[in-house]
Amino acid sequence: MKLIDQYLQEVEKNLKSAKVKANVKEVGIVEELRDGVALALGLDNVTFGEVVEFESGSKGYVIDLMEDKVGIIVLGDYLKIKSGEQVKALGYTLSVPVSDEILGRVVDPLCNPLDEGSAIRADKTYPVEKIAPSVVLRKSVSVPLQTGIKAIDALIPIGRGQRELIIGDRGTGKTTIALDSILNQKHENLICIYCGVGQKNSKMALVVNLLKKHKALDYSVIVSASASDPVSTQYLAPYAATAIGEYFMDKGKDVLIVYDDLSKHAWAYRQISLILRRPAGREAYPGDIFYLHSRLLERSCRLNEKAGGGSMTALPIIETLEGDVSAYIPTNVISITDGQIFLETDLFNAGVRPAINVGLSVSRVGGNAQTKGMKQVAGRLKLDLAQYREMAAFSQFESELDEETKKLLNRGSKVTQILKQDKNKPYTLAEEIVILWAAHKGYLDTMAVADVESFEKTLIELFRQRGADLAKHIVKEKVLNEETEGRLKKLVEDVISKN
Amino acid sequence: MKVDPVLLQEFQKRLEESQHKMTQKVFITSAYKLDTAEIDRILAVFPQIRDKEYENIVDKNLLGGIIIRFGSKVIDLSIEETLDSFLKHIYEIN
Numbered sequence: 001m002k003l004i005d006q007y008l009q010e011v012e013k014n015l016k017s018a019k020v021k022a023n024v025k026e027v028g029i030v031e032e033l034r035d036g037v038a039l040a041l042g043l044d045n046v047t048f049g050e051v052v053e054f055e056s057g058s059k060g061y062v063i064d065l066m067e068d069k070v071g072i073i074v075l076g077d078y079l080k081i082k083s084g085e086q087v088k089a090l091g092y093t094l095s096v097p098v099s100d101e102i103l104g105r106v107v108d109p110l111c112n113p114l115d116e117g118s119a120i121r122a123d124k125t126y127p128v129e130k131i132a133p134s135v136v137l138r139k140s141v142s143v144p145l146q147t148g149i150k151a152i153d154a155l156i157p158i159g160r161g162q163r164e165l166i167i168g169d170r171g172t173g174k175t176t177i178a179l180d181s182i183l184n185q186k187h188e189n190l191i192c193i194y195c196g197v198g199q200k201n202s203k204m205a206l207v208v209n210l211l212k213k214h215k216a217l218d219y220s221v222i223v224s225a226s227a228s229d230p231v232s233t234q235y236l237a238p239y240a241a242t243a244i245g246e247y248f249m250d251k252g253k254d255v256l257i258v259y260d261d262l263s264k265h266a267w268a269y270r271q272i273s274l275i276l277r278r279p280a281g282r283e284a285y286p287g288d289i290f291y292l293h294s295r296l297l298e299r300s301c302r303l304n305e306k307a308g309g310g311s312m313t314a315l316p317i318i319e320t321l322e323g324d325v326s327a328y329i330p331t332n333v334i335s336i337t338d339g340q341i342f343l344e345t346d347l348f349n350a351g352v353r354p355a356i357n358v359g360l361s362v363s364r365v366g367g368n369a370q371t372k373g374m375k376q377v378a379g380r381l382k383l384d385l386a387q388y389r390e391m392a393a394f395s396q397f398e399s400e401l402d403e404e405t406k407k408l409l410n411r412g413s414k415v416t417q418i419l420k421q422d423k424n425k426p427y428t429l430a431e432e433i434v435i436l437w438a439a440h441k442g443y444l445d446t447m448a449v450a451d452v453e454s455f456e457k458t459l460i461e462l463f464r465q466r467g468a469d470l471a472k473h474i475v476k477e478k479v480l481n482e483e484t485e486g487r488l489k490k491l492v493e494d495v496i497s498k499n
Numbered sequence: 500m501k502v503d504p505v506l507l508q509e510f511q512k513r514l515e516e517s518q519h520k521m522t523q524k525v526f527i528t529s530a531y532k533l534d535t536a537e538i539d540r541i542l543a544v545f546p547q548i549r550d551k552e553y554e555n556i557v558d559k560n561l562l563g564g565i566i567i568r569f570g571s572k573v574i575d576l577s578i579e580e581t582l583d584s585f586l587k588h589i590y591e592i593n
Contacts, residue, residue, distance in 0.1 A: 020576060022545070027573045042571035088573075 026089035028070060030054070033081055036230045037063075037275045038072045040087045046070055049093040049129055055085040061094050061232065064276050071276045073232035075110060093129070096240050097122035098247035103191070106208055106222040109233045109240040114224060115208075126243040128236060132298035139304040141338075144369040145256065145313050148184030148426020149177060151354055151419040154378040154436055155385070156341055156361045159369030160190075160254050161302025161311035165333055167318045167325065168343030172355050174317045176423045177341065178258040179207065181315065183214050184426035185256060191248045192220040193257040195241035198234050198264030201226045210424070234268035242299050242312075249303065249310035257300065261317035262293060266329045283328045293329075294336050325360075339363035353420060358385050371429065372479040377436040381415055388412020407445075414444040417452040427460075430471035434463050437480070438492045451499065459495045467491065525553040528566040528577075532557055541565065545574070 028042030038060060046052070052060045052072055058081060064071025074081065096111045099122035106115040113119060141159030158164050166174045182192040194211075196204050204224045211217040221244055225237035238259050245255040259265070266289060273286035281287050293316075300314035318333050323344065325334065334340055339362045348355035370378070387408050395401060395409060418439045421427070427435070435456055438444060444452055463471070470487050477484065525548045527533065527541065533555050542549050548569055564577035 022574050022576060024547075025573045025575060026571055027568075028571060044571040 095125035157366035165340040172343035
């Protein structure tokens with residue numbers, strides 16, 4: 001009892017000396033409630049992007065300032081809110097808590113855990129909406145980001161800090177490419193963020209399990225706003241994920257961020273805009289739909305040494321309908337990004353997987369970041385494939401072909417074959433170079449197309465067995481000199497004699 | 500329908516006046532009816548509302564303390580609010 005008395009005395013003492021602070025709060029009254037969006041009267045001095053709290057407990061985010069009303073998107077359950085209840089401005093813009101603890105976690109756009117783990121402890125918050133780093137803080141892309149996919153690393157190289165769009169119809173392997181790129185970063189000291197927008201929960205579970213299985217979750221964060229979540233959170237998800245990425249980028253780390261996918265994000269924003277009665281434009285999207293994505297993707301960049309030297313590489317995904325890249329959202333995002341990887345249903349069905357259309361895919365800045373060794377073998381490959389495509393269509397009508405054309409067709413079909421790759425099996429840079437070197441030197445020309453796969457398999461097996469030293473050499477030297485090529489030649493010839 | 504322009508003007512003037520009053524008026528909510536001495540003491544503390552017209556509203560749910568509302572601004576010094584924020588803090592600790 002003595003102890004309680006002591007406590008009470010202490011409390012009393014504190015109370016006597018305590019001063020009541022009069023905080024002036026900004027309030028409004030909910031006037032109207034639409035699907036996930038509340039309109040409030042009052043809140044005269046609220047700022048755009050400020051967080052507000054409803055009397056019933058949910059929080060909201062100011063997204064529209066009208067003459068005498070304020071449009072608020074409700075974060076979380078909006079069904080509890082009644083018209084006439086009070087809304088209180090909290091005086092800060094929407095931010096997410098960030099710390100290293102978030103690695104390996106599955107969170108919602110407000111960084112609340114979706115896995116079994118505890119809440120994320122953080123002493124820092126990052127604003128969800130932030131102006132992208134200015135010109136003086138940036139550096140051009142110079143370090144490659146190895147995706148582990150032969151076709152991409154050779155023909156459409158991606159650099160750290162680049163924004164490369166992955167575009168294609170449903171079921172063409174867009175997510176697979178993004179996930180394989182994440183899987184390949186195990187020893188690359190890169191932090192990966194996978195942001196799912198409007199995805200099925202079953203798909204998100206698959207992603208989590210895949211990353212867990214390959215032990216890739218340790219260096220990854222998954223931000224999920226699934227199809228069943230309110231559109232407000234779907235709209236915020238990419239920005240929140242970027243804020244998490246910026247935290248690591250500012251620490252000087254390299255970050256890879258996947259937005260899966262931005263078409264659904266555009267849909268979510270279209271819904272919010274239409275509910276707010278903003279004028280609809282083409283395909284009923286609001287006028288600022290371009291800015292929606294451009295301000296998001298501008299935040300991915302490579303910082304210079306003064307700014308910490310971090311980088312954020314973005315792989316946005318866009319789903320097209322019937323391969324129509326000239327629709328509104330695809331053209332927007334194509335023009336924002338530094339290149340695109342175009343996936344085609346026909347190729348996918350023909351067994352070319354990853355189903356990358358090499359002709360339509362480009363990387364505008366990644367070439368500068370490609371390693372010299374890869375450049376050496378990939379340069380010729382690109383040319384071979386371009387000529388092959390031209391000839392392949394043409395040769396279907398001709399029965400008699402000259403030797404030169406036959407050679408081109410032969411080489412092209414082999415190169416196409418060698419660029420095929422199983423999913424979730426990324427290659428190291430050295431492995432990629434070895435395989436492509438063999439194709440580049442024409443070792444596949446005498447082989448039947450059906451044998452290419454087994455040749456590749458044996459080559460990789462043998463290379464993994466006894467090529468550790470050679471691999472080190474290739475990665476270290478970057479450029480393939482005569483000595484390396486001699487060793488490669490011996491290796492490949494051994495494999496051919498074995499087959 | 501034709502409306503006499505003088506009448507319309509008068510009406511608009513009245514409307515503006517009442518709206519002006521609405522935003523300018525200060526509402527002081529308390530758990531019991533405050534007398535003038537108490538209100539004068541309150542007005543003395545808050546310079547923002549000193550020269551404005553006020554109205555006293557009684558709301559027993561407050562338990563104690565006052566809520567001052569003017570325009571879209573609120574100064575909440577009620578026991579109810581204090582208890583509410585206390586509850587929230589306890590919840591956060593959990």
